[in-house]
Amino acid sequence: xxxxxxxxxxxxxxxxxxxxxxxxxxxxxxxxxxxxxxxxxxxxxxxxxxxxxxxxxxxxxxxxxxxxxxxxxxxxxxxxxxxxxxxxxxxxxxxxxxxxxxxxxxxxxxxxxxxxxxxxxxxxxxxxxxxxxxxxxxxxxxxxxxxxxxxxxxxxxxxxxxxxxxxxxxxxxxxxxxxxxxxxxxxxxxxxxxxxxxxxxxxxxxxxxxxxxxxxxxxxxxxxxxxxxxxxxxxxxxxxxxxxxxxxxxxxxxxxxxxxxxxxxxxxxxxxxxxxxxxxxxxxxxxxxxxxxxxxxxxxxxxxxxxxxxxxxxxxxxxxxxxxxxxxxxxxxxxxxxx
Amino acid sequence: xxxxxxxxxxxxxxxxxxxxxxxxxxxxxxxxxxxxxxxxxxxxxxxxxxxxxxxxxxxxxxxxxxxxxxxxxxxxxxxxxxxxxxxxxxxxxxxxxxxxxxxxxxxxxxxxxxxxxxxxxxxxxxxxxxxxxxxxxxxxxxxxxxxxxxxxxxxx
Numbered sequence: 001x002x003x004x005x006x007x008x009x010x011x012x013x014x015x016x017x018x019x020x021x022x023x024x025x026x027x028x029x030x031x032x033x034x035x036x037x038x039x040x041x042x043x044x045x046x047x048x049x050x051x052x053x054x055x056x057x058x059x060x061x062x063x064x065x066x067x068x069x070x071x072x073x074x075x076x077x078x079x080x081x082x083x084x085x086x087x088x089x090x091x092x093x094x095x096x097x098x099x100x101x102x103x104x105x106x107x108x109x110x111x112x113x114x115x116x117x118x119x120x121x122x123x124x125x126x127x128x129x130x131x132x133x134x135x136x137x138x139x140x141x142x143x144x145x146x147x148x149x150x151x152x153x154x155x156x157x158x159x160x161x162x163x164x165x166x167x168x169x170x171x172x173x174x175x176x177x178x179x180x181x182x183x184x185x186x187x188x189x190x191x192x193x194x195x196x197x198x199x200x201x202x203x204x205x206x207x208x209x210x211x212x213x214x215x216x217x218x219x220x221x222x223x224x225x226x227x228x229x230x231x232x233x234x235x236x237x238x239x240x241x242x243x244x245x246x247x248x249x250x251x252x253x254x255x256x257x258x259x260x261x262x263x264x265x266x267x268x269x270x271x272x273x274x275x276x277x278x279x280x281x282x283x284x285x286x287x288x289x290x291x292x293x294x295x296x297x298x299x300x301x302x303x304x305x306x307x308x309x310x311x312x313x314x315x316x317x318x319x320x321x322x323x324x325x326x327x328x329x330x331x332x333x334x335x336x337x338x339x
Numbered sequence: 340x341x342x343x344x345x346x347x348x349x350x351x352x353x354x355x356x357x358x359x360x361x362x363x364x365x366x367x368x369x370x371x372x373x374x375x376x377x378x379x380x381x382x383x384x385x386x387x388x389x390x391x392x393x394x395x396x397x398x399x400x401x402x403x404x405x406x407x408x409x410x411x412x413x414x415x416x417x418x419x420x421x422x423x424x425x426x427x428x429x430x431x432x433x434x435x436x437x438x439x440x441x442x443x444x445x446x447x448x449x450x451x452x453x454x455x456x457x458x459x460x461x462x463x464x465x466x467x468x469x470x471x472x473x474x475x476x477x478x479x480x481x482x483x484x485x486x487x488x489x490x491x492x493x494x495x
Contacts, residue, residue, distance in 0.1 A: 046488060051380050051399075051455055052361065055358065055359050056358070057341075057359075057402075059404075081401070084400055087381075090359075091380050091381045102404075104405060150467055153448070154396050154470055158396050
């Protein structure tokens with residue numbers, strides 16, 4: 001069943017992932033020009049054929065050991081958390097680390113705790129655990145609203161909060177939540193800890209400001225104030241798919257007036273995008289359908305989302321406006337309930 | 340190669356594997372448990388779903404080495420010795436499946452879900468099975484089977 005295929009016929013079966021097409025195409029162009037392109041296939045000839053590429057493996061049992069390994073191997077290593085994004089990347093040969101540092105044994109990174117208006121979520125907190133967490137439901141309702149929309153049940157069994165944030169897929173739910181709430185990312189390295197605000201964490205497609213020797217250990221969310229209503233809206237091709245456009249929305253009402261508004265979009269750029277202009281229009285106003293219509297129009301007027309096979313730029317823009325309307329109305333409705 | 344010891348369907352099993360070997364491949368190739376099917380191999384289709392420590396997981400997105408010390412249940416271990424579980428009987432009675440490729444994944448996902456949510460309604464069952472792909476049935480017969488199983492579980 002597993003047939004050895006030579007270097008030049010490796011893509012006979014055809015890649016099944018849009019990103020894989022890009023990499024294979026780049027490799028073919030480079031080869032035609034006589035240059036080494038990005039590697040698409042490599043198998044140790046003496047070993048059996050396997051789905052994942054050859055990789056070394058370490059499973060540290062303490063954070064200190066993990067930091068030691070990261071310091072030694074830097075960007076040759078990939079950190080394996082829940083594996084629900086990294087293992088597909090390995091399977092499709094889009095990621096080729098020399099070493100996997102498996103942090104599933106770091107129990108100390110699975111704690112959820114609330115103190116002084118801030119909620120700390122350990123990086124290895126599994127998504128299903130966060131989904132069932134009363135602390136998160138009570139104090140970070142926007143995170144609680146987004147969690148059930150991530151992949152499917154079996155994906156959330158393994159997937160982690162820190163893993164999704166470090167993977168930084170711009171169409172994913174959790175990065176948009178972090179951006180909307182101005183979450184903070186705590187990273188550790190042998191030279192100490194850093195706290196990075198969400199605005200500086202997401203740098204580009206699948207890229208964060210984490211240095212190669214750093215490990216994401218914790219994500220801190222501000223606890224929602226009284227009178228806060230939230231909504232996570234998304235439009236996806238199929239249930240559980242990545243969003244074509246997603247929206248994290250949070251409104252805080254004081255005496256019927258919006259005192260705080262937070263919006264962040266998923267799927268509109270290479271990073272989650274904050275709707276700062278819309279937020280300014282909302283603060284100081286009373287919630288109404290007319291207000292939300294106006295904000296939806298203005299907030300999306302200057303957007304220039306990317307086009308792909310799932311939707312044109314114009315379509316995404318229209319979806320974004322619809323989601324702003326729906327998200328703000330839903331957030332205003334449940335803010336009333338929470339007052 | 341790493342030594343791998345884990346519990347599969349209630350029995351302690353050992354083997355050795357490279358770190359990059361997925362749990363799905365380890366079950367099929369090293370333990371000869373070929374009931375777990377491998378479809379897309381990147382977490383999209385759900386065919387390889389097994390139960391690890393009580394939770395449904397994609398065995399293609401977990402390394403065999405990560406299951407060391409875990410309790411794994413595969414389709415082979417669901418029913419009583421050679422027979423079918425209540426869930427499997429109900430799916431059989433409902434003509435839930437056709438070609439059978441996606442079947443073990445659906446059954447394991449449904450088994451884990453009914454264990455945790457014995458009173459689930461149709462909408463919750465649809466949601467729970469939404470990560471599994473079937474190209475034959477149009478899904479309704481599968482939902483019917485799981486609903487029937489839930490009903491029979493409640494009666495017994």
